[in-house]
Structure formats: structure tokens, C-alpha cells
Amino acid sequence: MQTATALAEIYTSEAGAVYQCDRQNRLLLSYGGALTVMKLDAFLRLKRTVDSISLHEMAASTSRSADLEIVTVCGCERCFILDLPQLLAFKELLDGAKFMLSLNSVLHECLQTAVA
Amino acid sequence: MKDLLRLRTSLTEEIELALNSQIKMEAESSAIYLAMSSWCDRNGFDFSAGYFKKQSDEEREHMLRLFKFVSDMGGRAVSPEITNIQVEFESFRNVFEQALQQEIAVTQSFNRIADQCQKMKDYVTFSFLQWFLKEQIEEEYVARRALELFEVIGEEGTGQYEIDKRVPKITYEKTYEY
Numbered sequence: 517m518q519t520a521t522a523l524a525e526i527y528t529s530e531a532g533a534v535y536q537c538d539r540q541n542r543l544l545l546s547y548g549g550a551l552t553v554m555k556l557d558a559f560l561r562l563k564r565t566v567d568s569i570s571l572h573e574m575a576a577s578t579s580r581s582a583d584l585e586i587v588t589v590c591g592c593e594r595c596f597i598l599d600l601p602q603l604l605a606f607k608e609l610l611d612g613a614k615f616m617l618s619l620n621s622v623l624h625e626c627l628q629t630a631v632a
Numbered sequence: 633m634k635d636l637l638r639l640r641t642s643l644t645e646e647i648e649l650a651l652n653s654q655i656k657m658e659a660e661s662s663a664i665y666l667a668m669s670s671w672c673d674r675n676g677f678d679f680s681a682g683y684f685k686k687q688s689d690e691e692r693e694h695m696l697r698l699f700k701f702v703s704d705m706g707g708r709a710v711s712p713e714i715t716n717i718q719v720e721f722e723s724f725r726n727v728f729e730q731a732l733q734q735e736i737a738v739t740q741s742f743n744r745i746a747d748q749c750q751k752m753k754d755y756v757t758f759s760f761l762q763w764f765l766k767e768q769i770e771e772e773y774v775a776r777r778a779l780e781l782f783e784v785i786g787e788e789g790t791g792q793y794e795i796d797k798r799v800p801k802i803t804y805e806k807t808y809e810y
Contacts, residue, residue, distance in 0.1 A: 524633045536633060536634070536636060538633060538634045541634065541636060541639060543636070549725045556637065556639070557708065561780050566645055617636060618637065619633060620635055620636075620637075621635050621637040621638055624635040624638065625638075
């Protein structure tokens, strides 16, 4: 019986890290001192939701409600409450992780082409 | 390390999103045509009401065709939310003007997806889209001919009645196969 879970580090920034679990086909998001496990679908949804937030509008608005953004997505049990600097860092973390996932995909394709 | 992005589907996130947007657009078209059918029915344009009902069914078929493709490819096909469908129209002519505008918008949308497929080298989806690109020739033709009846026949006197009668008779001749 295997007990240790092999995690591959996808991307790390000062704000947190994203890991991939090949056994469960899940992504693990380490942010703000907590670990969130999610499927790829939920990760992409989270990224799309964060990308859709206008940081410019948030910065320009004088309304107190614009100071914080609440991010919740289906398939992710955690609710993220982020201010502007946190949102910037979170966005950078998700962007980096998505880029590395895409890079891995491209490498797989190149390797398959090379083998064939 | 596994390639999680391609674990279930060869569809990229961008193409899946584009196809789901198109599914929504087709569903909206179907709903708009149904609203047009209702307006025509309420205003005594019996033949046009039937024509738009048929068009509405066709748009739904298109939506289902796209829906099946996304599902078959292992993607996530999303049943769209359709709201705020127009109920009233300015005039009989305005209904047909909007119908043509809708078809042109659909053609442009398919063009954009085809372009995206080529850029991303997704030739499976590109090949699937060929049917829709051809279909749009017919869809635009029929909508344009219907609108032209207003010029050819004129709306004066019994003109609108004549136009209404002629609308369902418009057919697209597939003389040359593309």
C-alpha cells in the first residue's frame, strides 16, 4: 500500500504554490497558509473568475465595497477574500501555474511527435 | 508528470469556451426566432409565424449538433442560460431585418471560431465547423431574400399579405455543391 503522495511542483511564487497529484489527477493550491485540492476544471474556472475581475476598476473605485473581492467557484470548497495586492499576487500565481500546465502539455505533444 | 490539460479531451480550453459561446448564441437565435414567430402570429402574419417557428427549430438543432460535438470530444458542454429575449418588434419589416442581422452575426461568429481553430491547429474542430460554414450560406440567403420581398412586392395595399404568403416559399437552390 502506498501512503506517500508524489506531488509535482507546478509553480511557486511568494504568494503560494500549485502542485499536481498524478495519482488523484488533482491540483493542490497552497495559498494563505491553507491547502486547497481541486480538479483541473475547478482550477480553470477559478482562474477565469480571477481574470474577469477588473483590477483597474477596483483601484479606481472609491467605494468601500471595491476594496475586497470575494472569489468562490463551483468545485472549490474554499472562499477567497482578497484585497487588491493579494488579488494581484493570486492572479500571478494562477497565471504562472496555468502557463506551466500548458508548457507541460506542449512538451508532451513534442515528445509524442518525436517518438512517433 | 501527467498532462492534466489533455487527460480527458483534446479540446483546448479556448476552443471549448468558443464552442460553448456558440451553443449559447444558437440557443439565443432559437429563442429570438420563436419570439418573432409569436409576434407574427399575434399580428396576423400566419405564414411568417410558421416560417420563424421552423427557423427556431433549426437553430435548436444547430445548438444540439454543437453540444454533441463538445460532449463527444470529452469536453464540458454547457446548457446555456437565455434571458431578456425581445418580445415586441417595430414592424413586420423590422422582424426580417433583425433576422438577417442575426444570421450575419452567426456567420461572423463561426468565422472567428474557424480562425481560432486554424491558429491553434485544431483541425478536428475546424473540419466539424465546415458543415456550419456551408449552412450559413443558405441561412443568410433565405433571410436576405425574405427581406428583399419588402422591396420587390412593396408593403402598400395587400403587399404585407403577399409578402407573408411568399416567405415560406423561399428556397435555396443547391445548384453547385461547394
